[in-house]
Amino acid sequence: MSASVIFFHGTSEHFFRPLTWADREACAAVLRGLHERVHGPEADYAQALTKDLVLEICLGVIAQPAYREGALSAAQAVNADAERGYALNLLRALKEHGWLEDYKDPIDLQPVLKLTRAGKAFAETFAELDNARHKTRQRNMRSARKALLAFLDEHDEDELLDAHDYASRVVQDLQDDIEYFRALMQSLTREALTQKLAWDEFNDFLERRFGKEMSVRLVADSVDRHRGQIIELLDQIRAWPAEQRERTDAALLQRADWLEPMLENGRSATLWLCQRVEALIDAACELKLPMLRSEMHNYVRRFTSLLRPRWTTAPNRRWA
Structure with a gap:
């Protein structure tokens, strides 16, 4: 068995333990905050993950009533010292169980912290599950670009691997959207057969989902801008x-x-990853994005054609 398959050993032996306590x-929430601050689409890659920054995020979380009750005992005298003590204990637990690790900033050689590779992956999952966040397909394009910038600045190989991951998600995200519209078409066909066209759902789609989310994904200039920079x-x-490059x-x-099985005749892993990132971005822009536009237009055109007889008897409808 490859050693890479073994996860629960060393510092990761009790990896999920911090998420089994009363303050889970x-x-x-702290893990979501850490990911968004240093790896999210709007992250500032010039800002190092210092101990003070981690404590700041922890204190910001427990200041919220939804999280405070589980973090601080009701019998405990709650004051600034107690809050800082909780934040310090959580920081130690995240380091002890493999979420965070010490790291030396390559710019000024000062000791800082970073999410471990596993920590980053699971923290990102918590961030993705936060339904309050507004998601667009450009977020993974931006994340791929920022990971490449960080790799060039810091020479941290994990950032190049992350750029590859983000680029692959751009393709998958667009495919998910294509399948979403295909499902809408199937639902529309069923409704048409029973003469129960869901006008309210279509109206909601146009005003909320398309107006606030889908239209952003279909802006070619935005995608092409990120593509050129990447x-x-x-x-x-x-x-x-x-x-x-050899190092x-x-x-x-x-x-x-x-990566090793992907490399033939001594090919460079760095160059292979660069080629794959470019190929994935090209596939997203040249193949998946046009497919998404086509599926979306098919849905809107089909629904409007079915509803046109209703509009002729409903003068207050203003959709074109």
Whole structure:
């Protein structure tokens, strides 16, 4: 068995333990906050994850009534010292159980913190499950771009691996949307057969889901802007000297042994990842985005054609 398959060992042996305590909701909220602050689409990659920043996020979470009750005992005297003590204990628990790790900033060589690879993956899951967040397909394009920027600035190989992950999600997200419209078409067909066309649902789709979410995904200029920037960053990485690239290749293979079967005749892992990221972004922009537009237009055109007889008897309807 490959060593990479073994997860629950070393510092990760009790990885999920912090999420089994009474403050688990607060812990999950802190993990969401950490991911959004340092890896989310709007993250500032120039800001290092310091101990003070982690404590600030913890204190911000337990200031909210929804999380405070589980984090601080009702019998406990709640004051600034108690809150800071809780934040320090949670920070220690996240480090002890493999969510956070010490890291030396390559710019000023100062000790900071970073989410471990597993910590980043599961923290991102909590962030994705937060339905209050407004999601657009450009978020993964932006995340891929920012991960590449961070890789160029910090030479942290995990960032290049993350860029590859984000690029693959751009394609999958668009495919999910394509399947969403196909499901709408199937539902529309069933409703048409029973003469129960759901005008309210269509109206809600146009005003809320399309107006606030889908239309953003279909803006070609936004996608193309991110695409061009991503290609420029990839070209900068591909222009690295051979010696620097070989060091990066070795580090990548240590972190992701799944890369090894992909490399033939001694091919560079760095160059392979760059090529894959570019291919995924190209597929999203040239294949999946046009398919999404086509499916969306088919749905709207079909529904409007079925509802046109109703509009002729409903003068207050203003949809074109």
